[in-house]
Amino acid sequence: MFSTLLLEYGTERATITLNRPEKRNSINPAMISELQSAFDDIEKKKIRVVIMTGAGSAFCAGMDLDMLQAIAKQSPQENQEDSKRMAKLFRRIWSFPRPIIAAVNGHALAGGCGIATLCDFTLAVPDACFGYTEVRIGFLPAIVSVFLTRQIGDKRARDLLLTGRKVSAKEAQQLGLVSEIVEPDKLVARANELADYLVEVSPGSLSRAKRLLVTAEQAGVDADLERAVLENARIRCTPDFKEGIASFLEKRKPVWKDE
DSSP, rough: OOSSSEEEETTTTTEEOOGGGGGTTTTTTHHHHHHHHHHHHHHSSOOOOOEEEEEOOBBBBBBBHHHHHHTTTTTOOOOOHHHHHHHHHHHHHHOOOOOOEEESSSSTTHHHHHHHHHSSEEEEETTTTEOOGGGTTTOOOOHHHHHHHHHHHHHHHHHHHHHOOOOEEHHHHHHTTSSSEEEGGGGHHHHHHHHHHHHHOOOHHHHHHHHHEEEEEEEEHHHHHHHHHHHHHHHHTTTHHHHHHHHHHHOOOOOOOOO
């Protein structure tokens, strides 16, 4: 059914596994579309909890290099449509009516970090690494910034977004991005243990609590996402974005041109 992920159903739960291990589960257009379809399918069923994880050694390494190369050549209109699709996915995860547990089995970077930390619970192995690394390649973490500032506060968000630095699972937990650190051999079991707990509580209370949390923020989130989509699309047409992608692929230090 899907080419970039696996969707499995169990007792009152669904598990989504990002399944491009040879590409470190990087995000491409197919994955964005298939994740939306997976969430649509889950919502139609009597599923109480969703678990998200990655195949192989990484959770999600961010945007696929082929996709980055392609968008550097796209028109402004195409870039805006791409940005809207990513914003729609992030908002879908943030506002999904059932609890989502991220079982982060490895690195979660850029857009992958966004996916991992937008979930209601984020479990991570000790060796997992997190970071919004976009500025390092001349890109802009515009869409994720909408959610990150609300999660961890303005000052901490500025640190991560302006430096693009990577942080350990321990620091990510201290910042409020990670709920719990779990040993690799216990990660799946712990995710399912948490799912068991959530299945036992009142489904009506749970859905109402999620709706209350989302409703309190959605007007501001939607307005901020509109601005973020425009900024995300605009930076794709800049010299620095093109130079950032080229230098990364050529394994050299970038020569920035934009001011």
